[in-house]
Each structure stands twice: as structure tokens, then as C-alpha cells.
Amino acid sequence: MLSLVLPGLSHAQSTQPPAAPPKPVLFTNFRLFDGKSSRLRDGLYMVVEGNTISQLGQGQPASTEGKTVVDCGGKVIMPGLIDMHWHSLLAAVPIQVILQSDIALVHLAASAEAERTLLRGFTTIRDAGGPSFALKQAIDSGMISGPRIYPSGAMITTTGGHGDFRSLADLPRTSNQVSQSERDGGTAIADTEDEVRLRVREQFIQGATQIKMVGCGGVSTPRSPLDMLTFTEKQMRAAVETAADWGTYVLVHAYTPESIQRSVAAGVRCIEHGHLMDDKTAALMAKNDTWLSTQPFVSEQDVAPLSGPSREKFLEVVAGTDNVYKLARKHGLKVAFGTDLIFSQSLATRQGTMLTHMKRWYNASEALNMATGTNGQLLAMSGERNPYPRKLGVLEEGAYADLLLVDGNPLDNIDLLANPEQNLRIVMKDGKFYKNTLKA
Structure with a gap:
């Protein structure tokens, strides 16, 4: 029986969950799929404070001071x-x-x-x-x-x-x-x-x-x-x-x-x-x-x-x-x-x-x-x-900061999501980075 069990435990959690970022996170240079629309939106910035999206605005933020800036390189941000x-x-x-x-x-x-x-x-x-x-x-x-x-x-x-x-x-x-x-x-x-x-x-x-x-x-x-x-x-x-x-x-x-x-x-x-x-x-x-x-x-x-x-x-x-x-x-x-x-x-x-x-x-x-x-x-x-009273599944001000950064456009090629190890560059949940292959 033990041989049946070992595969399920072979990649047990090996690290502690991440701590919340010490400063608000500012995402720039991305295309947005917000979980509600049929197309992407461009020219936006997004600020995550704590576990929440505090700002989602057009153009450039007034200031980057006191924030951790993440340049998304034109990739697509979408809800978790x-x-x-x-x-x-x-x-x-x-x-x-x-x-x-x-x-x-x-x-x-x-x-x-x-x-x-x-x-x-x-x-x-x-x-x-x-x-x-x-x-x-x-x-x-x-x-x-x-x-x-x-x-x-x-x-x-x-x-x-x-x-x-x-x-x-x-x-x-x-x-x-x-x-x-x-x-x-x-x-x-x-x-x-x-x-x-x-x-x-x-x-x-x-x-x-x-x-x-x-x-x-x-x-x-x-x-x-x-x-x-x-x-x-x-x-x-x-x-x-x-x-x-x-x-x-x-x-x-x-x-x-x-x-x-x-x-x-x-x-x-x-x-x-x-x-x-x-x-x-x-x-x-x-x-x-x-x-x-x-x-x-x-x-x-x-x-x-x-x-x-x-x-x-x-x-x-x-x-x-x-x-x-x-x-x-x-x-x-x-x-x-x-x-x-x-x-x-x-x-x-x-x-x-x-x-x-x-x-x-x-x-x-x-x-x-x-x-x-x-x-x-x-x-x-x-x-x-409901244990999570803020909105889930959408990216808008006041929603939980649960998001993915996709290397490619999933609206053109949804198959990207079948290979998350390669195509998901960021996985954020509750405002914390569980995966981030970009340099802040």
C-alpha cells in the first residue's frame, strides 16, 4: 500500500508560505483581462496594498515612491x-x-x-x-x-x-x-x-x-x-x-x-x-x-x-x-x-x-x-x-489581489493555461507572491 501513497507525497510543501510584501506593489506595462470582459485592456497600472487591489487606473501612477514596482513586460494579467x-x-x-x-x-x-x-x-x-x-x-x-x-x-x-x-x-x-x-x-x-x-x-x-x-x-x-x-x-x-x-x-x-x-x-x-x-x-x-x-x-x-x-x-x-x-x-x-x-x-x-x-x-x-x-x-x-467577503474572480478596485501573469495572450490561445509551469510568470493570492519569475 505504501507504494501507492508515496507519489502523492513526493513533492510535499518544502517552504513556508510567503509573507505579505512590505510595501504596496505597483504593476505596470501589462495588458488586463479583468474576468468580466471579452477583450484585453491596455495602458493601465494596478496597485496592490495588503490583500486588496487598491488602485486600477489608466495611464501612469502619480508616483512610484514607497512601492515595489513590477514591470510586466507587456504580458497579460488575469484573475486567479x-x-x-x-x-x-x-x-x-x-x-x-x-x-x-x-x-x-x-x-x-x-x-x-x-x-x-x-x-x-x-x-x-x-x-x-x-x-x-x-x-x-x-x-x-x-x-x-x-x-x-x-x-x-x-x-x-x-x-x-x-x-x-x-x-x-x-x-x-x-x-x-x-x-x-x-x-x-x-x-x-x-x-x-x-x-x-x-x-x-x-x-x-x-x-x-x-x-x-x-x-x-x-x-x-x-x-x-x-x-x-x-x-x-x-x-x-x-x-x-x-x-x-x-x-x-x-x-x-x-x-x-x-x-x-x-x-x-x-x-x-x-x-x-x-x-x-x-x-x-x-x-x-x-x-x-x-x-x-x-x-x-x-x-x-x-x-x-x-x-x-x-x-x-x-x-x-x-x-x-x-x-x-x-x-x-x-x-x-x-x-x-x-x-x-x-x-x-x-x-x-x-x-x-x-x-x-x-x-x-x-x-x-x-x-x-x-x-x-x-x-x-x-x-x-x-x-x-462566505469567508471571503471581497470580490473574487475579477480584477477591479476593492477585489482580492488574486492574479496571474501569463506569458502570452490566453484570449488568443487558452492552451497556455494547460502548461502553467512554463506560462504562468506570477501567481499572487491574497496579495502575496507564491510564484514570481520577474525581477521587481
Whole structure:
């Protein structure tokens, strides 16, 4: 088993996170993609003070005195990327290790992967299920390097639903029985309205910013076919109402028309995946102003090696990818970008590659707006539970100073972001340089 783990830990964090620059940082000589526009803006300067963009002006600043000046050499500054469907604890470790190892080992691997995620240019992620609370705390406190995390906590599912990885020897379930996955905080099983409310509240007292519910079967759970349904509408509504009591929203794992329709009827604000939806379902989502957070899976290169029923289910998902984006465009759905890359350190490196897949349905500016400013709008729906109250995904005065300097124009060639090691010259998060290959 140890041989499976070592690759995930082979590039652990080796340096302390950077300190904030002692002086305000003045960026000059750059072209700006602001996360909202369809074209670049020229002739600007930008000042970062603390963790915030304090000035974004045309022409030359009145003075450079007391500032660290960064000449960007005509390169493009853009917002840090946002991944709306990331699993911080699952991204770099094989599923066999996650299910069989001490959870402490999984957390160590997640710490190493967090730094790599940030250096790929993803300065914020929404964690779509898993015990990422401690990781978020370590990052926010400056203990380790990593992206901002919007944690959902445990995926809440039913007996037999996606995320129920118990062995048959653990059945029948009794009222006081808790599986290892539940103790570790990866999943939470609820089979009544009262249990749903309890499990939702448990995530909030740990620091969840939104709640992840499971509405149908999933690819990686062996005994949950994609077409099965989990919660009743009333049970799902119990989660939605409880989340609203905490000032935030519910996202639901749902592939099929039936699971999506039931979720929308229960008041769910965001559907995850949706690859098997039909025209009627897309129209229903548009009518209810429901978000679609989906992933551009186009081949088996976008998933860790699968076999048997899991592979068959994934191929069914891939077959629906083209349709879900076409339906989203047809009905004007609000679409968020995410990757859902899990169980493989090498697969996690394809985060930027997944963004390039979007060229099949969107032009570069549309795709980049989705992965920055649009995703930031969805993050802000966490309302009272939002741990980062300034704007994310856009570069404007008052927004967080989360930005990338790209060697080339990503609006002309979005493929640049698939090779971040070569093409990202600066990675700044919270006003701190995590990568800077330019001389100040």
C-alpha cells in the first residue's frame, strides 16, 4: 500500500508560505483581462496594498515612491482561476488508499496537493465534498500554501446512494452505527428528513460554506447506478430549508433528468454535473434560475483508470457532455466551470487542460470569464457563510489581489493555461507572491 501513497507525497510543501510584501506593489506595462470582459485592456497600472487591489487606473501612477514596482513586460494579467468542483482530500490519492489508510495520511497528501493546485493558477476552489475544514484553516492561517477553499463538508447521501462505500458486512445499518467514511468526514448518510437536517447542521458547525447533497448514483460508487434516486423531494427540501436558515445554499450531485427535476422542485440552487439532462429539464432550470456547475469530460484521459460498471457509467457521462453544454447555451443557463479530477496526482495536473476542453462550446473569453468572474458570482451565493467577503474572480478596485501573469495572450490561445509551469510568470493570492519569475 505504501507504494501507492508515496507519489502523492513526493513533492510535499518544502517552504513556508510567503509573507505579505512590505510595501504596496505597483504593476505596470501589462495588458488586463479583468474576468468580466471579452477583450484585453491596455495602458493601465494596478496597485496592490495588503490583500486588496487598491488602485486600477489608466495611464501612469502619480508616483512610484514607497512601492515595489513590477514591470510586466507587456504580458497579460488575469484573475486567479476558480474551480467550482474540486475535492481537496481526494485529488491526489488513489481511492484504494483513501478507503484503507489512516485519514491522517490522506490529509498530508492533500496538503502537498494544495500547493500544486495554487501553482497551477487556481487560487480558489469550491470543495464539493470531503473533510477539508482543517486544510482550509491551515491555508488561511498561513501555515501552508494553497488556494482559498469554500468547503461543503461531508457529501450527504442516502443508504445505497453515491458516496455510500460501506461493505455489505456493515449492513443492516442501526441507529447508532457510523461507518469509517462518516467518522472521517467524507460522507454522511441520512434516510429521513430529521437525519438530513441533523447532517446539514453538523457540516455548518464545522465551517461549511454551502451543502453538498447527492441526488442520484455516481461513477465511483460501485453499487449506485446512475439512474437510481436518493432523497425524496421532502427530504431534499429539508436540506434546502436548513441551509437557508444558515444563509446559504445547497448544491446537488445529479446526472439524470429525474434527479435534477426533483432537486429543482425542492428549491436547490445549483446542480452539479447534469450530463444526462434533456431539453425539458434544461428549460425547467432556466425557468427557476438554477445554476449548472458541470465539467467538460471528453474522454477517459479525464478520469483515473476505471473498470467494470464504473467505466461503463463514466462513458455514459462522457457521451452526454456535448449535449449538456449545448442545452445550457440553448436555454441560457448560468454555467460554472469545474473539473472533478480525483484519485490521481497525475490526473490533477490536468486542471488547466480541462479548461481548454471548453473550446468545443465557448470562445476563449467566454470560457475564461466562466472560470473567473462567473464562478465568483456563484461563490458569493454562500451569503452569510462566505469567508471571503471581497470580490473574487475579477480584477477591479476593492477585489482580492488574486492574479496571474501569463506569458502570452490566453484570449488568443487558452492552451497556455494547460502548461502553467512554463506560462504562468506570477501567481499572487491574497496579495502575496507564491510564484514570481520577474525581477521587481
